[in-house]
Amino acid sequence: MPEISAGVRDYVAACERECAQVFAALDEIENYNTQKVLLAFQRHRVALRHFAPTNGYGYDDIGRDTLDRLYADVFGAEDALVRPQIASGTHALALCLQGLTRPGGKLLAASGRPYDTLEQVIGISGEPGMGSLRDYGVEYDEVELTPDGHIDVAGVLDKLDEHTQLVTIQRSRGYAWRPCLSVDEIGEVARAIHARRPDVCVMVDNCYGEFTRLQEPNELGADVIAGSLIKNPGGGMAPTGGYIAGKRKYVELVSYRLTSPGIGREVGSYGASYRPFYQGLFMAPHVTMQAVKTSALAARVFGGLGYDVNPAYDAPREDIIQAIRFGDADKLIRFVQAIQLASPVDSEALPEPWDMPGYQDQVIMAAGTFVSGASIELSADSPIRPPYIAYMQGALTYAHGRLGIMCALERLGGISPSKA
Structure with a gap:
């Protein structure tokens, strides 16, 4: 230096x-x-036994399962999936996109073009046959932000149709010169979507936003949030991993993409200590x-x-x-x-x-x-x-x-x- x-x-x-x-x-x-997190730790009676490593299938892994419940509590969600095996924020988001859409359905991006690394997941770019959503018959559409960087709620509602299964919102700016979307605005958009289509899932890319405000998107109307443990929620201590938190039915569907249908969250051991994830x-x-x-x-x-x-x-x-x-x-x-x-x-x-x-x-x-x-x-x-x-x-x-x-x-x- x-x-x-x-x-x-x-x-x-x-x-x-x-x-x-x-x-x-x-x-x-x-x-x-800090108080919110501390009280959650105490409610779930976190103890030294939760830090122990596991191996094999990881059935009844108390450290893994308690960490899931802890994240759900902290983020105001019904359920959460927190795993070292989720390699990055993009991986966490891809699991949601793949787990919450089906052939013949439509993905609608409410905050404009997603982050660069998701383009090939969706099928906006990249070669056909890579396994993108487009390869599996999922339609994609997007609504640009307004000139002052806010969600065009009317535009989003106009593009909701009978095929729309998932609406995504990117909270952070990515590589764009725009304001970060506030949790209050995200909540208003989620409520407007649900008023029109209660069955549509609203998913928020929460990367970089955790703990910057008093509330998280789940608490204001979003159905699912996802992010990386080597960003905010890992506290600089988590060595790897990602999370998904939200309504139980949606978290379960995402868990089937992480492992396999019928098995979901029930497997997945970790041979090192869970302590860095809790402490982080x-x-x-x-x-x-x-x-x-x-x-x-x-x-x-x-x-x-x-x-x-x-x-x-x-x-x-x-x-x-x-x-x-x-x-x-x-x-x-x-x-x-x-x-x-x-x-x-x-x-x-x-x-x-x-x-x-x-x-x-x-x-x-x-x-x-x-x-x-x-x-x-x-x-x-x-x-x-x-x-x-x-x-x-x-x-x-x-x-x-x-x-x-x-x-x-x-x-x-x-x-x-x-x-x-």
Whole structure:
């Protein structure tokens, strides 16, 4: 990591002081969610025996089954499926898409085109015969967001027809310059859909959004949510995995895609300890707020230097991601490289754009993380395409996130005396 100049330190400290009220509000969210998680642990009488590894089929795995119930409780759901065998957030979402649609049905994306990695799952892109929804006779349609980045409720209702089985909503922005959708807005949309078609399942891609607000989408009307354990809910401790939470009938259908029809959730052992999954969930409200504070500071720091940022430092936050528009490929690459230089792992590596599977453009990623690819840890990534937006997220500690921001400022040329 480069030496941090006095000018950069002074400028960041000044920005930090301006964030004091924002940080105080975030502390209140952390306090509420920490209590919510603690009470859930106590209700389910979590004990040392729940951390023990298992093997074989995993029948009656008390650690696995209690973790399911714990997640359901915390997320305000009837049921949950929490598994180390779910390899990523995309895997969790794909299980839902495949488990909750049937041939002849229709999938409707209510928040516009989904994240890049889901395009081949749906069949928007990719070769025929890969096993996409389209290969299995599931129709796809989408409704673009309004110009100001909200769900077009009337447009969604217009596209609901007798074939619609599943409506998806992506809470976070993905690689798009738009606001994150609020849980309140998601709840309103879910209720409007159910008023028209009570039998349609509303699924929310909850990645990056867990514990950023006082409530989760399940509590406001969504039927199913899904996400990754190496993002917010794993608290930086879960080594792998994903989750699905929601109404029991839908979680059961998804479990049949994870294993097989008729077996579902009843199998699946884990040869290592379940402790990191439990401890990570307990830490998640705190670690998530460390990441959100880092993002808010980054917005104030780079916004103050004239860069467009989304969201603003004092805007409500529904996920951990901070978008910074550089408008220049070289500046974008230097920013992402600086985040890698400020990392505790592989800090000597210098990221370069590469052809990442599942993406249409080259992507650059900084991820000097203890858990490979864990975006709850300080990281940054971007497709190399105009207007060259960096997407920064994570930080196990705010102090580390702050250092990463200062490192990025130095790599971008430091601070002029007028700004210091």
